[in-house]
Ligand SMILES: Nc1ncnc2c1ncn2[C@@H]1O[C@H](COP(=O)(O)OP(=O)(O)OP(=O)(O)O)[C@@H](O)[C@H]1O
Ligand SMILES: O=P(O)(O)O[C@H]1[C@H](OP(=O)(O)O)[C@@H](OP(=O)(O)O)[C@@H](O)[C@@H](O)[C@@H]1OP(=O)(O)O
């Protein structure tokens with residue numbers, strides 16, 4: 292007689308918009324077939340009275356939720372919480388967020404990586420052109436809210452072209468050097484061991500000779516985002532003129548992803564990379580987001596289901612395996628015949644033909 296499959300319960304606590312985009316029938320059904328029930332956590336009832344779940348998947352803010360999760364973890368120490376509050380917290384501040392990236396040692400002969408120059412400003416009065424200079428920055432600079440808490444406000448940015456634009460800053464902010472990158476950004480999605488890179492449109496390059504001719508600043512928000520119904524597919528690449536942009540080497544991206552996982556102890560995040568136009572193969576990490584819009588990722592249902600299956604069956608509650616495994620080692624499912632990560636897909640590589648002119652802010 293066939294053995295009965297063990298079932299797992301994954302309770303999810305997500306904001307309504309996230310729930311609508313992520314919890315799709317296709318995901319729920321695929322997970323169910325693999326013995327994983329996705330169950331909505333009722334926010335009108337105490338968490339402690341629900342479940343018990345094998346795993347709690349969450350992206351919510353605020354002290355009440357924090358307290359409830361902590362209480363739950365105490366009562367059910369074996370429940371897997373994805374991700375830990377402490378680990379997520381690090382991404383809520385744009386300085387500590389990128390600090391992790393500076394701690395990584397990426398060994399790659401052909402490609403290098405880092406973060407843009409940046410400084411934090413708490414007091415608008417101290418900011419002047421000479422202050423920027425003393426911090427090693429020059430125009431244009433991007434002003435980003437220090438706090439990245441998922442609010443609309445935390446995505447509101449200013450691209451400042453000259454000293455007049457500095458009067459618009461609303462601290463606390465991070466002032467970051469604007470790096471010309473050919474108007475394409477690479478979003479690298481990480482789901483446990485799985486890594487997938489997609490291209491998105493970004494801000495156009497700014498030519499130094501045009502600085503004086505531009506307005507003093509440009510405000511923008513989520514320029515690289517897609518609507519939840521949009522997909523990162525060939526149609527999008529064509530429409531956005533992105534199909535010629537060459538993707539960074541996958542082995543390089545996997546090393547960064549692995550390093551970030553180890554340093555942050557997060558399972559679910561994406562990071563934004565830009566290629567520095569001034570230096571051949573130098574990439575800069577500009578942003579790291581917890582539990583991003585995975586539903587826009589190709590085959591997200593199977594990627595997420597494989598991930599749940601893997602963590603639930605291992606339930607290692609830690610990153611011991613990550614420490615042990617070599618970067619290229621394939622992590623295999625404990626049962627089933629499909630190797631985890633096998634459908635990472637081949638990343639198309641084509642020469643970068645984009646002309647600088649196309650992506651330049653013109654006056
Ligand atoms: N240092 C930089 N140099 C050039 N362009 C940048 C830089 N930092 C950010 N950008 C551009 O600004 C956009 C928004 O910046 P960032 O990713 O930090 O903001 P965010 O609101 O946190 O984004 P997300 O929607 O991914 O959470 C980027 O997608 C990119 O187009
Ligand atoms: O869904 P959420 O509200 O969490 O929004 C996230 C958004 O996903 P969505 O597009 O599905 O909305 C993400 O887009 P992608 O980069 O993955 O395209 C990215 O902008 C995250 O930074 C956002 O998280 P936040 O930083 O605001 O917490």
Ligand SMILES: [Mg+2]
Pocket residue numbers: 515563578
């Ligand atoms: Mg971003």
Ligand SMILES: [Mg+2]
Pocket residue numbers: 439578579580
């Ligand atoms: Mg972000």
